Amino acid sequence: MTEPLLFILAMDQRDSIEQKLYELQSAPTPEQSASIAANKLLVYRGLLDAVPGVPEGARPGFLVDEQYGGSPAVLAAADSRVSVAMPIEASGQEWFDFAYGHDWRTHAEFFGAEHPKVLIRDNPGLDEQHRAEQAGKIATISAWARKAGLEFIVELLVPAGDDDLAEVDGDTDRYDREIRPGLTVRAIEYLQDHGVEPAIWKIEGLAQREDAERVAAAARRDGRDARCIVLGRHAPQEQLDEWLRVAAPVEGFIGFAIGRSVWWDALEGRLAEDLDEAAARKQVADNYTHFVQTYLAARA
Template sequence: MTEQRLFFILAMDQRDSIEEKLYGLDGAPTPEQAADIAANKLLVYRGLQDALPSLPEGVRPGFLVDEQYGASPAVLAAADERVALAMPLEASGQQWFDFEFGTAWREHAGFFGADHPKVLVRDNPGLDVEERAQQAFKVAQIAGWAAEQNLEFIVELLVPATDDDLARVDGDQDRYDREVRPDLTVSAMEFLQDHGVDPAIWKIEGLAERADAERVAATARRGDRTGRCIVLGRHAPQEQLDEWLRVAAPVEGFAGFAIGRSNWWDALEGRRSGDLDEAGARRLVAEHYTHYVRTYLEARGA
């Protein structure tokens, strides 16, 4: 994938959140429930496939899916030259990054032939510096391995507010996102970079101002780095997500998005309730995904 090629990932690597929030589980799923989750991951991938004919030339669709429930779509995506496969290496639902597969992470990272190993990192300059450094050390191991393997490593960076951050904005999450998080994001990226984490792609929370998007994109390319950024969805309402995409799309250094639940949550809720059949659920996934692609391209002037 070249610098100019836009990259639009349909993210379906959620595990804990699907078990707890979509299925309402408070323990391990039964074999039947696990099979149903896996079937829904395949359904979402089929929805992406349904959208492919409507995509313009010059864009790269991607599918981000986990090994636990997504082995079937992972195999299909790896065999489809139209789709880039991304797979996570982090244990789901942890505050600090840890390897899903322990010391065997390299074997798992290479098993499906994924183009993009990915990790989720939660970081904030206000958190414990030793914990932050230990986390960065682990992630840097993947960054170095991916570079050796000529793979494009993705770091998904979430910057949750500390109590002190929220106190600065009277507890208002929207104000935190607009007024505080951009500076913290830049600082967190610099900390990770200074500790050996240099991904090809930064998956970044949406930004409300173009100047902030420009600073984040410049940070990804700090020094002689060549990183680029994509916008993550964070299960935001469509109006909010459209705003984030419109802000980022025209900025040099932003190259697409990785959106998950905003694409497929309603479809899977409808499928589970019986309000949608499989064809209807796939159609809804394809419609949402195509909407975000078009929103991004229109904002970019493509």
Template structure:
């Protein structure tokens, strides 16, 4: 028998959960600091760590102004340990999620190999996050291996008493994209909801049981309800949050408004759409206060689109 899971955030009592995601590693260094091969030099490493601290400080500014709900942060150990160390571990503070997957891999792979559980045990975050790319038309053998690995993660996190946050990306296969004339929007609107539903069901059949599913934005309330119904069919206590996928602002706001109309969706986890421009500008002007303010405002703009 495992230890009971104890979350410091509950949707019923604490309201929506608004996570600022900044667990980007390989892409963060490459896009904003010119890092090659995820091997920053000393100056690049210092810049990345400072940027992550600034992003969190922007969140702190915004959290003090939240009209409803709780603030959360998704941050990595590799570049964001300073942030992790700064977060008070109490019932009213910022909710902490940390990733356990290696950055930039096609299939789920542990960042810390066999030591991943020791890292989670030491940090004791509110959530341990896995990032998974899957599609029902991906090779069945590789999918089965990934399901088995994720089922083992589910069991081990359950024994530890740390809930899983499952980030699911469902990229189109070439055939699926061809079927909608190569139109990525049509794929998102017409095909992806059903594929997401099937992937969630496949995970559930293999014993993968996250507390929260983090899914790509959905274009219609009907599609959001379809996905939510499958989540709850597998676990009546599981919730969903919507991710940003670096979408254009208008589309991101639409996804937030759609998700907030479906009760099973309890918040969001948004990253680059909130902080990327601010950090890019900071790299030019080195104005810490301007970066904090810009990040706080963009975060609160997203919160304002949530129909609580």
């Protein structure tokens, strides 16, 4: 039986929207908060415009935060065509922390999201105490999600350390190609050994098929049933297309979760008043559809 595909439009960014898109230097005003919320709803509507073009056997998803995305979260939860994912982590933190402290379970359950999600940064060269403390928190979420029958997503970023960059003469592209894949496998295995057992690993793009195969094998180590999806990292379309083409044919990869590469330019156009709402929605729908078609073509 063919594994169902999952194509998530990620719109759970908070700090980056405030600081980089809206260029805020302080906490948003009520008017600015309302504008951010309205733009999250616009992006969701753009996704809905694209949903009829998603083929059978593939499921659209929407990843959105409670802070600014309550309206689309409610709408998506009521729409049987769309899988809802929502973040548990506080935004903009170096190490994982809960967005709502000890009350995280109440918030995680409130909207009925099928995919609770956390973003973490890990690298075998980072401080061991911080790594272990972070893994322990994620393991708690992992156990809760499995007991609740939810498909937990761990978004894993593996930033380069100084020693990593020294190996490639400071070339970040070489780090991505030559070093990050192996560190990603080691980070997954470390987290698994510390009780982190997501249904889905959200992974940075890989340049070579054999690296995607190594990562997928790590996710399924020792009989585990986890799958992988490709994250966007606000990469240019050409770069993202290549990452999707590498991952799509690999057993264990089932789709993507792409955000800013789909909607950033459209929202910049809205804020600059260069695009009306209909044009911005169309741009979101077209970009999302492009990545879906790229993935499907590579998988075929």
